[in-house]
Amino acid sequence: MKPGRIAALTLVAGACVAGLLGSAVVYFGLYDVSATSPHTIPVHRVMDLALARAVETRAAGIEAPDLDGAERISNGSRLYRMHCAQCHGGPGAAPQPYAMGLNPAPAALVATARTRSAAEIFWITRQGVKMTGMPAWQYRLTDDEIWDVVAFLRVLPTLSAEEYRRGEDGRPPTAQPDKNEASKARVGDARAGRNALQQYLCVTCHAIPGVPGAWNYVGPALGGIAERPYIAGVLNNTPENIVRWLRSPSTIKPGTAMPDLGVSEQDARDIAAFLDTLQEGP
Ligand code: HEC
Ligand code: HEC
Incomplete structure (x- = not known):
């Protein structure tokens, strides 16, 4: 065998061993994930x-203003x-x-x-x-x-x-002004909506096909939501109504277990655009 090939094979074999060792550490629960054990210095x-x-x-590429x-x-x-x-x-x-x-x-x-x-x-x-x-x-x-x-x-x-x-002025926290009033909001962007799902804890309550971490059933699974006739059983399923629901479920269905999450108009439109891509159930 040529030396180049031997070197390549050794590398591949080394990588396999390292991969197996890593998997064993994970599988047998050897890695200490507790926050009380410090990371090692190399990590x-x-x-x-x-x-x-x-x-x-x-x-x-970011330029700071004054x-x-x-x-x-x-x-x-x-x-x-x-x-x-x-x-x-x-x-x-x-x-x-x-x-x-x-x-x-x-x-x-x-x-x-x-x-x-x-x-x-x-x-x-x-x-x-x-x-x-x-x-x-x-x-x-x-x-x-x-x-x-x-x-x-x-x-x-x-x-x-x-x-x-x-410097503490003791003023109580004021509500954030809506950063994207309806007038300024652009048309929903499904990709941005998919990212926004992570940011409003949607993934902690809903199973959503193709979204990492979203396999929870506190609320209904959202696969196929685009084809359901009603939102939460009370509102006709149209894109505008999804936006309304996401921004304030409690106004639409008082007592609902889905909380008001402070979703901005723009983020709600983006999420609605993403939900609209979920045509078929899982
Ligand atoms: C829930 C706790 C938490 C809050 C609230 C928080 N941070 Fe952090 N922040 C962290 C942790 C943890 C890190 C990562 C460890 C580190 O590098 O400091 C971090 C890192 C940073 C860093 C990088 C530090 C460095 O030198 O590496 C900056 C800058 C920063 N935060 C700014 C902010 C600002 C500004 C806010 C408020 C708008 C904020 N953080 C709110 C926990 C928090
Ligand atoms: C704390 C848990 C929780 C969080 C966080 C949450 N939801 Fe919900 N969601 C629910 C529950 C519970 C329902 C059922 C409400 C009802 O029918 O009264 C629901 C209903 C819905 C519905 C209607 C589903 C249907 O089949 O009619 C949609 C759409 C929805 N949620 C999307 C979202 C999105 C998007 C987010 C993030 C912005 C989110 N939810 C965050 C719990 C949650």
Whole structure:
């Protein structure tokens, strides 16, 4: 046999052994998934590197707007306290107890604000980070609001604990303005809708064909929903009515077990477009 072939065969055999070992670790439950057992140092390094490289690549094309305006920073301060400080804390302010139980632990963003560019922080905040507790904010905050938070994060490292505390205005969280009023919403996009399903917990209650993680039966399975005559047994099944249902099931059927999830007009249209592709039951 030629040396090249031997090398190739050895590589293939090695890969098979590694694959088998990996499967055995998974199958026999050897990998400790508990949040109390720390990742090993090599795993941590690989995760950090994967995050850094993924973010650098994806944020490369993003251009930051002007972030110096006082109004931006103060709005960012309010949003940070409302949505981020629970996990990331602030100068002199500890995160909530549940955040301390997360693994990987949420970074103190004072350090992040010094090491990452505005575009990178924008991207991470908007998209979230898989398999960490970092949520995606794209579906809860407008891009402009996310930039406000980024603007605030840039001044965060300069604040003393006292200044950070004083910045609390004690205003109660206000309801998010609908980021996509009906007038601005575009025609539904099924692909965007498929992604949005993950973001409104639809997958935790419904079985949805072709959607990862959606095999739950708290609500009816959605395979073939496009062909059912009624929505939840009470509303004619038309695209506009699906949008109405998704935005506020409780208005349409008081007492229904499906919660109002704060789905925006645009996201509801996108989801409706996706549901419309589910022609036949599973
Ligand atoms: C439920 C907890 C939680 C909330 C709420 C949260 N985060 Fe995170 N965040 C995390 C975790 C966990 C990570 C990943 C571990 C890490 O790298 O810090 C993370 C990572 C990040 C990172 C990357 C840090 C780095 O240097 O690697 C940024 C930036 C960030 N979050 C910003 C925000 C902003 C802005 C908000 C509010 C809009 C927010 N986070 C809300 C838990 C949270
Ligand atoms: C906490 C669980 C829960 C979540 C989260 C949830 N649903 Fe539901 N859903 C239900 C239940 C329960 C019903 C049955 C309601 C009824 O008939 O009163 C339902 C009904 C429906 C129906 C009508 C089904 C039919 O056969 O008539 C659709 C469509 C639907 N949900 C889509 C969604 C979408 C899309 C999302 C995410 C935006 C979502 N649901 C999130 C529990 C949930």
